[in-house]
Amino acid sequence: MIKHAIEARAQIGLLGLLHLHFKNNTIKVSAVLKLIQILALAALAAGCSTVDFDYPKPESSALSETQDTYLAKHFRGAGDSYPEDYAGFQTLSDGIEALSVRLALADLAEKSIDAQYYLLKKDVTGKAFVLSLLRAADRGVRVRLLLDDMFTGGYDAGLAGLDSHPNIEIRIFNPFASRSARFWDGITGFSRINRRMHNKSFTIDNQVTLIGGRNIADEYFGARKDAKFGDLDVLGIGPVVQDVSSMFDTYWKHERSAAINAFAKMPEDPAIELERLRKAFTQAEKEIMTTRYAAAVTESIITSAQGELGMFTWAPYQLAVDSPDKSISSKSATAASITTPLLESILAAKKEVLIISPYFVPGKSGVEALVKLQESGIAVTIITNSLAANNQIMVHGGYAPSRKPLLQAGIKIYEVRADATIAGSEIVAADDAKTTLHTKAFAVDRKEAFIGSFNFDPRSANINTELGVIIRSEKIATEIAVLIEEKAPAGAFEVFLNDDNKLRWRGLDNGVDVVLDKEPQSTQWQRFQAGFYRILPIDSQL
Incomplete structure (x- = not known):
């Protein structure tokens, strides 16, 4: 599936030209020349851009000392009657429930959150998700966020702001070298840029994990009026959590995972960007909280927090x-x-x-x-x-x-x-x-x-x-x-x-x-x- 900006933009451009041709039976030469001009300028802008994959990254691994957390105590003994290689699983097909579980888990986090996603949009659910991470970090929770770079265009300042929080670290997987000429960067560096991290994982206190098909965007959680995606996640407890944490660490430490400073044009004061983002997202939350959707999510969060252990299937x-x-x-x-x-x-x-x-x-x-x-x-x-x-x-x-x-x-x-x-x-x-x-x-x-x-x-x-x-x-x-x-x-x-x-x-x-x-x-x-x-x-x- 082509789900990245290079080919998506190429698709739009090609189809647009075809549509124009069939509609008007002609394409103006001036438009083609203009396109060549734009591509030439993009080439100049991208020509000297590089990603410093050797840029120093702080050492960190999944926390192992989390047995005193609420989640550890809540699930303690749940798998005692099963073999050691069994784990507990619960499927999540309902979009509102899938969002509420993520928000509830972030709210319950005491030690760590490790989140890995291909796509994180700056829409209703994206803002709610980021706010949940930020508030956890404010409580002293260590947050590690690993994002693929395909859909982060225009996010650099906000990501740098989040990264400036003492308890948040952000890494970008296989970033574009040029932040302003991604299209050209994708053409000239296609063999690298074409390979994307499509993984989705969300792990709390190394005690509960959530993996599946959902990215973080409104269409995956029933929050868009014009599009709705049918999707499936699975919640896991037991030894599968440590397996996912080990996987996350492997990606987190990999040479293709880059610190923000390795490629982005950093804002003069990231702390100011953090407060700007916090203020904007909090205001958006206030407006969202008056909607029926927010009421449904809130009700589902309460249900999720009170979930019974018997809902998990051990296998x-x-x-x-x-x-x-x-x-x-x-x-x-x-x-x-x-x-x-x-x-x-x-x-x-x-x-x-x-x-x-x-x-x-x-x-x-x-x-x-x-x-x-x-x-x-x-x-x-x-x-x-x-x-x-x-x-x-x-x-x-x-x-x-x-x-x-x-x-x-x-x-x-x-x-x-x-x-x-x-x-x-x-x-x-x-x-x-x-x-x-x-x-x-x-x-x-x-x-x-x-x-x-x-x-x-x-x-x-x-x-x-x-x-x-x-x-x-x-x-x-x-x-x-x-x-x-x-x-x-x-x-x-x-x-x-x-x-x-x-x-x-x-x-x-x-x-x-x-x-x-x-x-x-x-x-x-x-x-x-x-x-x-x-x-x-x-x-x-x-």
């Missing part, structure tokens, strides 16, 4: 994670890969494999592997986004050619509707808000399940770093399977081939079964874009 597990060396082209081929345990899990199936992936681009080898599974008697089902629901049309173009060979083999495919219901979005989201599947999970034989950040596409497999957990639990695997079975009829279109080997979509229209011969709920322009991307040789980047 053996395996943390699945890429080595951060994958972010370095020269080391990526030999770096430990998340694909190894994931493939082992799927290929061990005896009866059934259910795959949920918003950005599903299996490629030729992936199609062959899935077809082989199906032909061996294993029922394979794929759940992904429809064209109308997909927020990455380029990816849909890469996925579309795989449908026929998969269907011909007997594999079932369901594409999520753009108007599907998403738990936790009913408070804010308007009725016509676009739904996008963002869950990354699979279930094997209803006995083990994967939840994490990994998409079934070349980008997750070969370019970005990813994180997740394989849980060997019949209960959790069955929960995922049942969720699909219950939601698919009303929330997705089943793709099939008719007698003439043509793609068709079966779904409900006001409760009535219908069969469609075009990508459901899509516009002609969306179908044109997907078709255009389908012919481009870019599958390896999707």
